[in-house]
Amino acid sequence: MAHGRQRSVLTAMLLCLVSVGGCAVEHEAVAVAPSQSGAAHSRPSPGASTAPSPSPQAGGLAVHNQVNPAIAHSTGAGSRTVALTFDDGPDPRWTPQILSLLSQYHARATFCLIGPLAEAHPELVRDIVAAGHRLCDHTVHHNEAMHALPPGAQEYEITGAQAMISRAAGVSAPLRYFRAPGGDFTPAIRQIAARHGLRPLGWTVDAEDWKRPGVAAIVSNVKRELRPGGIVLMHDAGGDRSETVQALRQLLPWLVAEGYGFEFPET
Numbered sequence: 001m002a003h004g005r006q007r008s009v010l011t012a013m014l015l016c017l018v019s020v021g022g023c024a025v026e027h028e029a030v031a032v033a034p035s036q037s038g039a040a041h042s043r044p045s046p047g048a049s050t051a052p053s054p055s056p057q058a059g060g061l062a063v064h065n066q067v068n069p070a071i072a073h074s075t076g077a078g079s080r081t082v083a084l085t086f087d088d089g090p091d092p093r094w095t096p097q098i099l100s101l102l103s104q105y106h107a108r109a110t111f112c113l114i115g116p117l118a119e120a121h122p123e124l125v126r127d128i129v130a131a132g133h134r135l136c137d138h139t140v141h142h143n144e145a146m147h148a149l150p151p152g153a154q155e156y157e158i159t160g161a162q163a164m165i166s167r168a169a170g171v172s173a174p175l176r177y178f179r180a181p182g183g184d185f186t187p188a189i190r191q192i193a194a195r196h197g198l199r200p201l202g203w204t205v206d207a208e209d210w211k212r213p214g215v216a217a218i219v220s221n222v223k224r225e226l227r228p229g230g231i232v233l234m235h236d237a238g239g240d241r242s243e244t245v246q247a248l249r250q251l252l253p254w255l256v257a258e259g260y261g262f263e264f265p266e267t
Contacts, residue, residue, distance in 0.1 A: 067267065069194035071185055071202040072177070074229045076266025082255060083231040083265045084109040085203065087138055087179065090117055090124035091237035097245050098236045099131055105252040107262040112136035112179045112201070115161030117237065122168035129173040134264050136177035137161045137198055144182030146189055155192050162196060176267055177201040199267050203233035209244040210235050218247035223254070231265055 075081045084102075089095045089111060102109055111128050113135060118125050128135065139146070139157040146154055162175055169175075178198035180189055190200045205225040209218045222232055234244055255262075 066194040067197055067199045069187075069190040069200060071190065071200045072265045072267070073202045073204055073231060074266055075231070075263040076229070077261075077263045078229060080228045080259050080261065081263040082226065082228075082260045083263055084234065085112060085136070085179075085201070085231060085265070086110070086234050086236040087112045088117075088142065088238035089113055089236040090121045090128065091241070092121055092124065094241040094245065095121075095124050095236045096127070098241075098248060099127060099133075101245070101248050101252060102133070103131060105256060105262075107252060107255075108132055108134075108264060109262070110134045110136050110177065110201070110264060111236065112138035112177070113161070113165050114138050114142055114237075115140045115164035118161075118165040118168040125165065125168040126170065126173075129169050134177070135165060135169060135173060135175050136179050136201055137165060137175055137193075138179050139181055140164070142181045144184055146180055146184045147186045151188065154189055158189075158192055158198070159196055162198070177265065199265075201265055202231065204230040205232040207232060207234045207244075207247070209241070209247065210238065212240065212243055215243050215246045215250070218243060219250050219254075222247075222251055228260075 075083045084107060086095075086098060086109060090113060095111075098109075101107075111133055113125065115137075125135070137158060138161065140160045141157060143149065143157065146157060149157070158178055162178075165175060166173075175198060177200070178193035178196075179201040183202060185200055185202075193200050204227065205222055207218050207221050218234075226232065234248070235241055236244065
């Protein structure tokens with residue numbers, strides 16, 4: 001009886017293969033055949049210097065078990081949009097002031113958080129999430145020379161902060177991005193982030209508020225460099241951010257008057 005059933009199954013499969021429409025057995029076999037589909041599901045090496053080939057089904061992003069390891073430099077929304085991003089927080093003095101200003105203009109932003117600061121101020125992380133903003137991993141120690149760290153330490157800077165921020169935020173607030181301190185991205189660092197579900201996040205406008213050059217200079221930097229779809233880098237921690245708050249108080253109404261909509265960076 002067993003041999004009879006095997007012959008029947010083989011006969012049915014042959015009939016499916018020669019039929020015009022095919023059948024479910026044929027499609028399932030094609031989907032798992034290593035010679036035809038193995039490459040499509042392979043994961044790039046951590047040291048690979050190039051991004052995986054894009055898939056047209058994903059709007060230009062590669063379809064993999066990881067996110068795109070290329071650095072995001074746009075909102076991805078086109079038209080007249082801007083992505084505001086704030087690094088180095090959360091800070092109990094400056095983050096609430098920035099959240100209040102953003103709320104007044106219904107502006108969405110992305111906050112790139114330091115892991116231990118997120119653990120120290122989970123209420124601020126949850127305030128960020130509750131206001132509809134997004135979270136970004138900005139490492140454990142804010143080392144601006146991550147490329148010089150051993151591979152294991154590079155991974156810990158990313159995954160350690162990811163765990164700290166996630167615990168502070170709660171399970172309902174997924175992390176979407178990773179921003180290397182100082183923009184110190186290497187192919188290996190980008191691949192580590194992508195393997196853990198984090199899109200590397202860059203910027204197109206450096207407000208240079210970290211230099212504390214004066215409110216007028218911060219405002220001028222943004223107005224001069226901004227283009228539709230751009231990503232603005234500012235800070236809500238890491239020192240006295242009173243100039244940032246004052247500059248944002250001027251920039252938000254200007255952006256609205258210029259017809260900009262507030263979007264998130266592409267994922």
